[in-house]
Amino acid sequence: MASTLAARQDFPQVPAPAAACFHCGLAVPAGGSLQVLVLGESRRMCCAGCEAVTRTIVASGFQSYYETRDQPKAGAPPRLADLPPSAIYDDPLAQHRFVARTAAHEREATLLLDGVRCPACIWLNERFLRRQPGVISVAINYSTRRMLVAWDERRLALSGIIEAIRSLGYDAFPFDPQKQRAREMEEQRASLWRLFVAGFGAMQVMMYAFPRYMDDAGTISAQDGQILRWAGLVLTAPVIAFACGPFFRSAFADLRAMRMGIDVPVSLGLLAGFAASAWATVAGSGEVYFDSVSMLAFLLLASRHFELSARRKAAAGLDRLARWMPSLALRLDSEGSGPGCRIAAHDLRPGDRVLVAPGELVPADGPVESGEGSTDESLLTGESRPVAKTAGSWLIGGSINVDQPLVMRVARAGMDTHAAAIARLMERAAAGRPRLVEAADRVARVLTWLVLGIALATLVGWAAVDVSRAAWTAIAVLMVGCPCALGLAAPFALASATGALARRGVVVRSAQAIEALAAITDVVVDKTGTLTEGRLRLARIDVLAGTDAATCLGIARALEAGSAHPVARALEEGGAREAACDAVPAVCNARHAAGSGIEALVDGTRMRIGTRRFVAGIAGRANWIEPDHAAESAVYLGAHNHWLARFALGDCLRPDAAGMVDALRARGLPIHLISGDDPRVVREVAARLGIDRFQGEISPSGKFDYVRHLQAQDRKVALIGDGLNDAPGLAQANVSIALGQGAPLSLRQADFVLMSGKLAGVPDAVRIAQAAMAAIRQNFGWSIAYNAVALPLAAFGFVGPLEAAVGMAASSFVVILNSARIEAAFR
Amino acid sequence: MESLYILVPLSVVLAIAAGWVFRAALDAGQFDDLERPALDLLDDDDRPAGPPSGPPA
Numbered sequence: 001m002a003s004t005l006a007a008r009q010d011f012p013q014v015p016a017p018a019a020a021c022f023h024c025g026l027a028v029p030a031g032g033s034l035q036v037l038v039l040g041e042s043r044r045m046c047c048a049g050c051e052a053v054t055r056t057i058v059a060s061g062f063q064s065y066y067e068t069r070d071q072p073k074a075g076a077p078p079r080l081a082d083l084p085p086s087a088i089y090d091d092p093l094a095q096h097r098f099v100a101r102t103a104a105h106e107r108e109a110t111l112l113l114d115g116v117r118c119p120a121c122i123w124l125n126e127r128f129l130r131r132q133p134g135v136i137s138v139a140i141n142y143s144t145r146r147m148l149v150a151w152d153e154r155r156l157a158l159s160g161i162i163e164a165i166r167s168l169g170y171d172a173f174p175f176d177p178q179k180q181r182a183r184e185m186e187e188q189r190a191s192l193w194r195l196f197v198a199g200f201g202a203m204q205v206m207m208y209a210f211p212r213y214m215d216d217a218g219t220i221s222a223q224d225g226q227i228l229r230w231a232g233l234v235l236t237a238p239v240i241a242f243a244c245g246p247f248f249r250s251a252f253a254d255l256r257a258m259r260m261g262i263d264v265p266v267s268l269g270l271l272a273g274f275a276a277s278a279w280a281t282v283a284g285s286g287e288v289y290f291d292s293v294s295m296l297a298f299l300l301l302a303s304r305h306f307e308l309s310a311r312r313k314a315a316a317g318l319d320r321l322a323r324w325m326p327s328l329a330l331r332l333d334s335e336g337s338g339p340g341c342r343i344a345a346h347d348l349r350p351g352d353r354v355l356v357a358p359g360e361l362v363p364a365d366g367p368v369e370s371g372e373g374s375t376d377e378s379l380l381t382g383e384s385r386p387v388a389k390t391a392g393s394w395l396i397g398g399s400i401n402v403d404q405p406l407v408m409r410v411a412r413a414g415m416d417t418h419a420a421a422i423a424r425l426m427e428r429a430a431a432g433r434p435r436l437v438e439a440a441d442r443v444a445r446v447l448t449w450l451v452l453g454i455a456l457a458t459l460v461g462w463a464a465v466d467v468s469r470a471a472w473t474a475i476a477v478l479m480v481g482c483p484c485a486l487g488l489a490a491p492f493a494l495a496s497a498t499g500a501l502a503r504r505g506v507v508v509r510s511a512q513a514i515e516a517l518a519a520i521t522d523v524v525v526d527k528t529g530t531l532t533e534g535r536l537r538l539a540r541i542d543v544l545a546g547t548d549a550a551t552c553l554g555i556a557r558a559l560e561a562g563s564a565h566p567v568a569r570a571l572e573e574g575g576a577r578e579a580a581c582d583a584v585p586a587v588c589n590a591r592h593a594a595g596s597g598i599e600a601l602v603d604g605t606r607m608r609i610g611t612r613r614f615v616a617g618i619a620g621r622a623n624w625i626e627p628d629h630a631a632e633s634a635v636y637l638g639a640h641n642h643w644l645a646r647f648a649l650g651d652c653l654r655p656d657a658a659g660m661v662d663a664l665r666a667r668g669l670p671i672h673l674i675s676g677d678d679p680r681v682v683r684e685v686a687a688r689l690g691i692d693r694f695q696g697e698i699s700p701s702g703k704f705d706y707v708r709h710l711q712a713q714d715r716k717v718a719l720i721g722d723g724l725n726d727a728p729g730l731a732q733a734n735v736s737i738a739l740g741q742g743a744p745l746s747l748r749q750a751d752f753v754l755m756s757g758k759l760a761g762v763p764d765a766v767r768i769a770q771a772a773m774a775a776i777r778q779n780f781g782w783s784i785a786y787n788a789v790a791l792p793l794a795a796f797g798f799v800g801p802l803e804a805a806v807g808m809a810a811s812s813f814v815v816i817l818n819s820a821r822i823e824a825a826f827r
Numbered sequence: 828m829e830s831l832y833i834l835v836p837l838s839v840v841l842a843i844a845a846g847w848v849f850r851a852a853l854d855a856g857q858f859d860d861l862e863r864p865a866l867d868l869l870d871d872d873d874r875p876a877g878p879p880s881g882p883p884a
Contacts, residue, residue, distance in 0.1 A: 189853055196849050204842045208835070224831055231835045235842055 021046030090157045099158065100415035106136060108150040109158060111172040113140060113165070125165060132156065132164050147172060191305050198243040198301050201235045202294035208232045209291035222284075229281040232290035239294045240274045243301060260448045262487050265455070269478030270297060273801060276471055287472060292801035296479055299809025306816055307488065329363035330355045332407065348413040356401045356408060364397045365418055366411035373404030436515060436776060440490045444483040447787060451481035458795045472801060477794045480804035481787060485811040489779030493819040497772035500823045505755040506765050513751035516735045517766060518773040520718040522710055523664055524729070526703070527675035527685055529722035530739060531759075532651040536570040539650040544643055552645035556637050558587045559598050559609045567635055570649050597635075607639045619643045653685065656759045661689045663763035674698050674706055703729035720762060737762060771822045779815045786811045 019028045022036070022043030034045035045051040099109045113125065122140045129138045129149065134156030140147045149161060165172045208228040211220060220228075247263045247270065254261035273293040280286030329345045332353040345363040348354065353369065356362050362375060374388045377399040389395065395408050398419040414420065455477040462470035494511045501508055508514060525531055541549040553571070560568035590600035597610010599618075608615045612634070619638030637644040661671055672693045675682045679696030686694035698706065703719075707729050710717050719733035730736035730750060738750035739757050754761045790807055793799050799807070852858070 185859060189858070192858055193850065193853055196853075197846060200842060200846060200849075204838065207838070227831055227835050231839050234839050 019044070090159045100420065102150065105152050105154050106150055107153050107158070108148065109174065111147045111149060111162075111174060113147045114171040114173070129161065129164060132161065135161065188308070191301075191308055194243040194246070195298070195301050195305050198239050198294060198298040201239040201243070202291070202298040205232045205235050205294045206291045208235075209288075226281075226284060229288050229290075232288060233278055233281050236274060236277075236290040236294050239297050240270060244270055244297050246304070247300070260445050260452075262444055262448055262482055262484050265448060265451045265478045266296075266300065266482045266484070268452075268455075269475055269482075272471070272478065273475045276475070289472065289475075289801045292479070292805050295802065296805030296808065299805060300484070300812070303484070303488075303809055303812040303816060306813075307492065330357070345413070348410050350410055350413060352410040352413075354408050354410060356395075356406045358401055358403055358405060360401055362395045362397050362399050362401060362408070364408075364410045364413040365416075366395060366408050367391075368393045368395060369407045369409045371404055371406040373406050374402045375406075376400040376402050435512070436490050440486055440780065443784075444486045447481075447483040447486065451478065451483070451787075451791065454481065454791055454795055461795075462797070469797060473794070473797045476799050476801045476804040477791065479801060480790045480794045480799055480808050482808055483783065483787060484808070485783035485786065485815045486780065488812060488815050489783055489819075490776050492816060493772050493775045493779065493822060496775075496819045496822045497768050500768050501752075501765055504761055504764050504768075505758065506761045507753040507755055509751050509753070513735060514769045514772055516716070516751070517718065517769040520669065520716045520735055520766070522672060522715045522717050523669050523762075524672040524674060524703075524707060524710070524717055524719045524733065525661075525691075526719070526721040526729075527673060527677055527682060528651065530720055531657045531673070531685065531689070532653055536567065536649045537573065537652045538570050538647060539652065540648040542646040542648065544645065547644050549645070552637055553647075555585055555602055555607065555644070556609055556635070556647060558585045558602060559590070559600055559607065559637075561587070567649060571635075571647065605639050607637065607644075609635060609637045612636050615643070653688070654759055658689055660759035660762050661691060663760075664766070665690075667763065667766060669766070672706070672710075674703055676700070700728055704732050707732045718766075720759075737765075768822065775819050775822055779818055782814055782818070783811060 021028055022038060022045060028034075028044050028046045032044065032046060034047070034051045035042045036045055036051055037043070099107050102108045113122075125147070126138045126140055129135050134152045134154075136150040136152060138147065138149050151158070151161060162172050208231045211228060212225065244267075247267045251261060251263040251267035254264055270293055273289055273296075276286075277288040277290050277293065280288050329343060329348055331341055331343050331348065332355055348364050350366075352364075354363055354366075358373070368389050368391050370391055372388075372390045375395060377387055377396055387399075389406060395406070396419065397412075397417040412418070455474045458477050459470050459474035462473050494514060497514055498508050498511070541553060543549050543552055557571050560571050585602045587600050587602055590598060592598050596614035597608055599606065599608045601607075606618065608618050615636040615638040618640050619636075620641050620643075635647045635649060637647070664671055670693065671691050672695075673682060673686045673689075673691045674695050675685075676698055677696055682694050682696035686692070695706065707717050707719060711732075711734070716734045718735040718737060719729050720737045720739075721730055722739045730738065735752065736750045737752045737754065739754050752765055786807075790799065790804075790811075794804055
C-alpha cells in the first residue's frame with residue numbers, strides 16, 4: 001500500500017506541464033474541456049480520441065497503467081482511418097498473430113479476402129499475386145474466402161501483398177475467425193431472404209397464372225385477365241429486381257471481363273422473360289410467363305442455397321480445427337507462483353509458464369512442468385480416450401485438460417503450433433484446383449457459347465416460321481441450357497470428399513491428391529514406424545521349468561532399473577502389462593558390460609541379464625533349443641549354472657496393420673513392403689501379413705528407385721511412410737501418405753496425413769477418393785446428357801418456359817444430391 | 828367477378844405482409860440455428876429461457 005501511495009504522490013511531478021493531455025502529453029487546446037476521472041483526480045484530455053482511450057482503460061480496471069508508465073504515451077492515439085492502412089500489418093508484433101515462419105526467409109499468412117463473388121475473382125487474385133516478385137505461393141479457398149499466401153520477406157512485405165490486392169479493387173485482412181463467422185451469418189441470412197422472396201413470389205404468381213391454364217373455354221374476361229397479369233407483374237418485380245441480383249452481378253462481371261460464364265444465359269433468360277411478359281401486360285396483349293420466370297429464379301436460388309450450406313458443412317470439418325485454438329491463457333510469473341495474468345493465447349512466447357485449469361484448452365505446445373492429469377486430444381489426433389500426462393509429457397495446443405490443473409512451459413505458440421500447422425495444411429487442400437475441375441470449366445464455357453448460339457438460331461429460325469412463338473422459344477432455350485450442373489459437378493464432389501476424409505482424421509493437402517489417390521494401382525508400405533510401432537516391446541517370455549514369468553520379469557526389471565536402454569524401457573512397459581510382482585528383489589553390486597548386459601547380486605545371488613553369450617558366461621552351455629525368431633531380439637536371464645528365462649523383444653505390428661493390408665488387397669491393390677531392416681525380419685513381417693512382394697535392407701534412395709521402377713511399368717504408386725527415412729520415396733510416389741506423428745517435413749510434403757496414426761484411414765481414403773471420382777464422372781455424364789437432350793427439344797419448341805425452368809433446376813439438384821451421397825454413404 | 832378487383836390486390840398486399848413478417852423473423856435470428864432450439868425443449872430446467880439467439884457463453 002505504501003508503495004502505491006508513493007507512486008501516486010510522485011506522479012504529478014512527471015513531465016506533464018499544467019495544460020498537457022493526461023494521456024498523450026500533447027498540449028490541451030485553449031478552451032478544451034474534456035476531462036476524465038483517473039486515480040481519484042479529474043484529468044484533462046487533448047482530444048476525443050485520448051478521452052475514449054482513457055475512459056476504456058479506466059473502465060477496464062487498468063488505471064494502474066498510469067501509475068506504472070514511465071512517461072505519457074508518445075502522441076495522440078492515431079485514428080484508424082489516418083494510418084497508412086496496410087503498413088500496420090508489417091509490425092512484427094502484429095504479425096506474430098497470423099504469420100508463420102516456414103523457412104529462413106519464407107513467411108506464410110492466412111488472409112481473409114474481401115469482395116470475392118465468383119471463382120473468377122479468385123483466379124484473378126491468384127494470378128496477379130503470383131506475378132508479384134517475392135510471392136512464393138498463393139492459394140485461395142473459395143468456400144471460406146481464406147487466402148494462404150507465402151512470400152519471401154527479403155523481397156516483399158506483407159503490406160505489399162495487401163496493396164496489390166487493393167489495387168485490384170479487393171481488400172484483404174488478417175484472418176480473424178470471429179469476423180469470418182459474422183460474415184458467414186450475414187451471407188446465410190441474405191441467401192435465405194432471397195430464397196424466401198423468390199419462393200413466396202413464385203407460389204403466389206402461380207396462383208394468378210393458374211386460372212388461365214384452366215380456362216380452356218375462354219370464360220375469363222379481358223379485364224379479369226388483365227388484373228391477374230398486373231398482380232403477377234407486381235410480385236415478380238421484386239423477384240427479378242432483388243432476389244436475382246447475384247446472377248446479374250456475376251453475369252455482368254463476366255461480360256465486363258470479356259469472358260463467358262454460366263450466369264450469362266441464365267440472366268439473359270430471366271431478363272428477357274420478364275421484359276417480354278411485362279411488355280405484354282402493359283400493352284394488354286400477348287403471352288405472359290411470370291410464373292416461369294419466378295419459378296426459375298426460385299429453383300436456381302434453392303440449388304445455390306443448398307450448395308452454400310453443403311459447402312459450409314464440408315468446410316466445417318476443417319474449420320473446427322482452425323477455430324479450436326483457445327483465445328486466452330493464464331500466464332504465471334517466471335519464478336513465483338503468483339496469481340498470474342490472463343493474456344491472449346497468441347501473445348504467449350516460448351518459455352512462458354502457463355496454468356491450464358481443468359476443462360480449459362491447452363493454449364500452446366509444450367511440456368508439462370508440474371502436475372499430473374490427462375488431456376483429451378481427440379480433435380487433433382482422433383485418439384478417443386484421454387491421454388495421461390505427467391511432468392515432462394508433451395501437451396498439444398488445442399487439446400482439453402480433463403481433470404487436474406497442469407502447469408506447462410510453452411515451447412511453441414501461436415502460428416508455430418502443431419494445430420496451426422494442420423489447419424494451414426487443410427486450407428491449402430481446399431484451395432487446389434484439380435485438372436478435372438479446370439476441364440469442366442472449359443467445357444462449361446464452350447457449352448455456354450453453344451447455348452447462346454442455339455438461342456439466337458432458334459430466334460431467327462422461328463421468326464421465319466411463326467413470329468408469335470420465336471421470342472418464347474428462344475427464352476426457353478436460354479433457360480433450359482445453362483450448364484450450371486456441369487459447373488457444380490466437380491468442385492462440389494471434391495469438397496464433399498475432403499469433408500468426409502477430415503472427419504476420419506485424414507487431412508488432404510490438395511484436391512489433385514484425391515484424383516491421384518483414386519487412380520493408384522500399387523501401395524508401397526514402409527515397415528519400421530509405419531506397419532510397426534517403431535520401438536521395442538516385450539513380445540514373449542520363455543521360462544524354464546521351475547521358475548515363473550512374473551518372478552523372472554521382476555528380477556529382470558530390477559536388474560535393468562535405472563538403465564535408459566530401449567531394452568530396459570521395453571521390460572519396464574511390458575512389466576506394467578504383465579501380472580505385477582509385489583516383491584521387488586534387492587539388487588546390489590551392479591556392473592554394466594557395454595554391449596553385453598548387466599551383472600549384479602539379486603537377493604544375494606549373482607545373476608546376469610543380456611546377450612546369450614554374456615549370460616552363458618555364468619550359466620553354462622545354453623540349452624535353448626528353438627532357433628531365434630528372426631523378427632525379434634532376445635534378452636537372456638541366468639544365474640550361476642542355471643538359465644532362468646528368455647525375453648523376446650520385438651517391434652510390434654500396429655494393431656490395425658493387418659486390417660489395412662486386407663482391406664487394400666480386397667480392393668485389388670497389390671502391396672509392397674520395403675524396409676531398411678534386416679531382410680529376415682522383413683520376410684517375417686511380410687509372411688505374417690500375407691504380403692508377397694517385399695524387400696529388405698533398402699536405403700532411402702533405394703526406396704526412391706523402387707518407386708520409380710514401379711512407375712516405369714506404368715504403375716501408379718501410393719507410398720505410406722513416416723517420413724523418417726523415406727522422404728525421397730514420398731516425394732517420388734504419385735500419392736504420398738504420412739503418419740501424423742511422423743517427421744514435420746513429411747507432414748509438409750505428404751498428400752495425405754493420417755492424423756490419428758490409424759492405418760485404417762488408408763483404405764477409407766482410397767474408398768472415398770474412388771467414390772468421389774465416380775460421382776464426378778456420373779455428374780459430368782448426367783449434365784452433358786441433359787443438355788444434349790434438352791437443348792434440341794427446346795429449340796424445336798417442345799419445351800415451354802415453365803418446363804425449361806423446372807428441368808434446368810432439376811439437373812443441378814441431381815448433381816448436388818449425387819455429390820452429397822459420397823458423405824452419406826460412408827457415415 | 829367484381830370481387831377480383833378487391834381480392835387480387837388484397838392478396839398482393841398479404842404476400843408483401845408475409846414477406847415483411849419473414850424478414851423480421853430472419854433479422855431476429857430465428858433461422859441462424861435450426862438445430863439447437865429443438866433440443867432446448869428436452870432441457871428440464873424450469874428457469875426462464877434466455878434470449879433466443881444468444882450464443883452459449
